[in-house]
Amino acid sequence: MRLERMEDRLDALAVKVEGGDSLASALEQAKATPAYFAAYDLSEPLVTVCMATYNRAELLTSRALPSLLCQHYKNLQIVVIGDACSDDTEARVAKIRDSRITFFNLPERGRYPAAPELRWMVAGTAAMNEALRRAEGHFVTHLDDDDENMPERVSRLVERARQTQADLVFHPFWVERPEGWRLREAKSFQRQEVGTGSIFYHRFFAGVPWDIDAYRLREPGDWHRLRKFKYMGAVAEREPTPLARYYWSKG
16 A cells, blocks of 8 residues: 555554554455455345435435435445434335335434534444444445435446446535535545545445544544545545535535
């Protein structure tokens, strides 16, 4: 692994302290077996879409889930985990009546920090990790409960992964701002270039959970996790097509 930027070096040091060497060793051992690469030989591998949600039933069922059900690629497992939702999320999801969707509501919300900025960094960690535990797909991807995917997203990412046998594929995406939509080109697998909703990866990496204490390093939980992928030596390929929309309606 070549580390040219100071930021990369600091990331690598942080991951090493957190046990990154054992993760890298586990990936190396897994890729030494034919079983790891079997997923790339399947014409229609199962893809798990992991979603965490908290009291945003309207956006979840009117925007996010419909964008998954409209995917050109049909072999999906859609795992929606409520972070102890207290609204009508469960009832609304049940009305969709699609056997590919499963919903489970955690009995207790994750214990996130009280400060809003710090809570934003790790909110949803408990639900995200539960979704990973339930993922059965050969490949795994994610969607926030208020965002949407382009209809061709999964099919393009499956094809890119199969063509390159990359461990992870990332892509550009549109971001809504008060002044309008902007394209995030995601030119490289770096902080602020990629996020949870713009990656697609081999199921091996589902064994690397989010860390609820990531906020202590003053970094978002998604990059805290992704820099572990990078340290492990994950081969990342870029799909050039913008395949998702991130909406301004956060909160």
